[in-house]
Amino acid sequence: MEKFTVHKGLVIPLDRSNVDTDAIIPKQYLKSISKTGFGVTLFDDWRYVKAGEPGMDHSKREIKEDFVLNQARYQGGSVLLARENFGCGSSREHAVWALTDYGIRAVIAPSYADIFFNNSFKNGLLPLVLSEGDVGSLFKAVEANEGYELTVDLENQQVITPEGKTYNFDVDEFRKYCLLNGLDDIGLTLQHADEIKAYEEKRKVEAPWLFA
Amino acid sequence: MTGKTLYDKLWDAHLVRQEDDGTGLLYIDRHLVHEVTSPQAFEGLRLASRPLWRKESIVAVPDHNVPTTTADRGNGTAGISDPVAKIQIETLNANCEEFEINEFHMDDIRQGIVHVIGPEQGATLPGMTVVCGDSHTSTHGAFGALAHGIGTSEVEHVMATGCLIQKKMKNMLISVDGKVGEGVTAKDIVLAIIGEIGTAGGTGFAIEFAGEAIEDLSMEGRMTVCNMAIEAGARAGMIAVDDTTIDYVKGRPYSPTGETWDKAVEAWKDLVTDDDAEFDEIIRLHAGSIDPQVTWGTSPEMVLSVNAKVPDPADEDDAVKAKSISDALEYMGLQAGQAINEIPVDKIFIGSCTNSRIEDMRQAAVVVKGKKVADNIKLAMVVPGSGLVKKQAEDEGLDKIFIDAGFEWREPGCSMCLAMNADRLESGERCASTSNRNFEGRQGQGGRTHLVGPAMAAAAGIAGHFVDIREIGGAS
Numbered sequence A: 001m002e003k004f005t006v007h008k009g010l011v012i013p014l015d016r017s018n019v020d021t022d023a024i025i026p027k028q029y030l031k032s033i034s035k036t037g038f039g040v041t042l043f044d045d046w047r048y049v050k051a052g053e054p055g056m057d058h059s060k061r062e063i064k065e066d067f068v069l070n071q072a073r074y075q076g077g078s079v080l081l082a083r084e085n086f087g088c089g090s091s092r093e094h095a096v097w098a099l100t101d102y103g104i105r106a107v108i109a110p111s112y113a114d115i116f117f118n119n120s121f122k123n124g125l126l127p128l129v130l131s132e133g134d135v136g137s138l139f140k141a142v143e144a145n146e147g148y149e150l151t152v153d154l155e156n157q158q159v160i161t162p163e164g165k166t167y168n169f170d171v172d173e174f175r176k177y178c179l180l181n182g183l184d185d186i187g188l189t190l191q192h193a194d195e196i197k198a199y200e201e202k203r204k205v206e207a208p209w210l211f212a
Numbered sequence B: 001m002t003g004k005t006l007y008d009k010l011w012d013a014h015l016v017r018q019e020d021d022g023t024g025l026l027y028i029d030r031h032l033v034h035e036v037t038s039p040q041a042f043e044g045l046r047l048a049s050r051p052l053w054r055k056e057s058i059v060a061v062p063d064h065n066v067p068t069t070t071a072d073r074g075n076g077t078a079g080i081s082d083p084v085a086k087i088q089i090e091t092l093n094a095n096c097e098e099f100e101i102n103e104f105h106m107d108d109i110r111q112g113i114v115h116v117i118g119p120e121q122g123a124t125l126p127g128m129t130v131v132c133g134d135s136h137t138s139t140h141g142a143f144g145a146l147a148h149g150i151g152t153s154e155v156e157h158v159m160a161t162g163c164l165i166q167k168k169m170k171n172m173l174i175s176v177d178g179k180v181g182e183g184v185t186a187k188d189i190v191l192a193i194i195g196e197i198g199t200a201g202g203t204g205f206a207i208e209f210a211g212e213a214i215e216d217l218s219m220e221g222r223m224t225v226c227n228m229a230i231e232a233g234a235r236a237g238m239i240a241v242d243d244t245t246i247d248y249v250k251g252r253p254y255s256p257t258g259e260t261w262d263k264a265v266e267a268w269k270d271l272v273t274d275d276d277a278e279f280d281e282i283i284r285l286h287a288g289s290i291d292p293q294v295t296w297g298t299s300p301e302m303v304l305s306v307n308a309k310v311p312d313p314a315d316e317d318d319a320v321k322a323k324s325i326s327d328a329l330e331y332m333g334l335q336a337g338q339a340i341n342e343i344p345v346d347k348i349f350i351g352s353c354t355n356s357r358i359e360d361m362r363q364a365a366v367v368v369k370g371k372k373v374a375d376n377i378k379l380a381m382v383v384p385g386s387g388l389v390k391k392q393a394e395d396e397g398l399d400k401i402f403i404d405a406g407f408e409w410r411e412p413g414c415s416m417c418l419a420m421n422a423d424r425l426e427s428g429e430r431c432a433s434t435s436n437r438n439f440e441g442r443q444g445q446g447g448r449t450h451l452v453g454p455a456m457a458a459a460a461g462i463a464g465h466f467v468d469i470r471e472i473g474g475a476s
């Protein structure tokens, strides 16, 4: 997993609440058996005029000019700003892979759906929570200033604006540790294999029907 | 010391270890696997040369991509016309073979939607932790189980370690008190709950559904309710174990027998919330005031009684909410103030892990019996949740009732719930659907989905527009 320490990047404002994972990556692309290549179809229905299919040349498709990802001023953006309940809906991790493959490293929103939130950390994407008011101010700032960049400092749990204003955010210790060090949690869990085995042996006696 | 909730008990029984910050390592009893969210996980195991922790815990089935027409289903994967979908199912087959996992193949009568077949086979048992790379895994909570939807990295993690890393959620009780009126089903109850608490209302919580109206439900109905816990934002929904649960589980292929059965039943009886347990949040609804529900927008919380009118963004003070309403009306092609029971529909879809069990088939069949679908209906389809549901329905003659009325009777799979196969809406088409998500494009780009229960979907097919099932009779 890619480490996340400090990231500075252009902000893309996606002014919608309840952005669901079907919108982030529509189902036809879930047929892929790989983890990469989803970036070009991120927000596919909002981004292109006609529905796409996996395997087609997406560079030839007609785009919806006014969608944020298609606006010149947001090209190369890597910090996504959105409204409440971002990532709701399906558990598809493809939504996270589409964001990271596009180049997004951090999402800023007032709240997230649980599964999306969890999936993000497993892929080096930082979903950080700021208050509705702070997110509202950031939307205004991004829209008013072309080239608006934010710095996300995970170690110090701060978002820093170009004017030097800082917003603090919370993050679980364990998740922060994994992200800062780029750690794979399977390896970490397997360090406790003996404990898992001991639990299993005890349960086989208590509740044998679970192991039939 | 205060008592424990059902969720507390399930959590405690599965906790292998806990970090200082509260992050727990939970042991997983059952892992259900399907073709869409597993290939990258198997690939990850192979790349790291990691074996499965316990292959017997896994049951696999292809469901999302499978074709549902009988003609296409005859020849196994050779009948799948979409080459990408075909590769995905073949990849599942190959992975299950390589890792020696029990899989119900496309041509097996036990094949079906993962959340239908788990309980049907007894692979989901009370007191289990159940995971699947699918958000509607919450369905299995109907058995007094702790069931989470997980992402693909977690699928790989559970495969390799037998455990899931989880933070304990908060406890929410949703009590539906009293009895529902005639014609009001489990789907209406859960849609009304989502309408009440919103799609993020349950975020961070494990929801326990309780109250007389929930206790009165069959296991099929309870699964419908828990299935949609995720649409209320809760990763897990659950219902306490009672005789209804135990009767359903008895005699299924994976269920214990003999002495082990007796011992299990004894243990399962404790899978209820203690009287003195405390919840972080309690929500009460009166079952008697729930009408048949229809969603009008692009989020399951945008739901109203069939007799209501589509809302007007001008009546909403909050600017963000008003914009969501007007965006939804535009996408759905509806006018503020329009009567819901006058909205005409183009297609009918009865199926999905929410409503494709035998009871759902029966509820819909009662409504269409001896009638014909309306002229304006372009397609009405019934997709049973599993091969065994299909067979039972056919044994009861339900297939004939549907076919005579002008419905298509299909092979089991996810089908038009998410339109990964050929079953989908064209842009602008409007569907009365028994599935669980009405997001933009969910059933096909530009398609418009209205979520309803099976009897309501059937009735819309006959009338050509939404109708209050209580006015035409025939509902159970």
Ligand code: SF4
Residues within 6 Å of the ligand: B063, B064, B113, B114, B115, B134, B136, B352, B353, B354, B413, B414, B417, B418, B435, B436
């Ligand atoms: S029926 Fe629909 S919601 Fe259920 S598992 Fe299949 S795609 Fe997901």
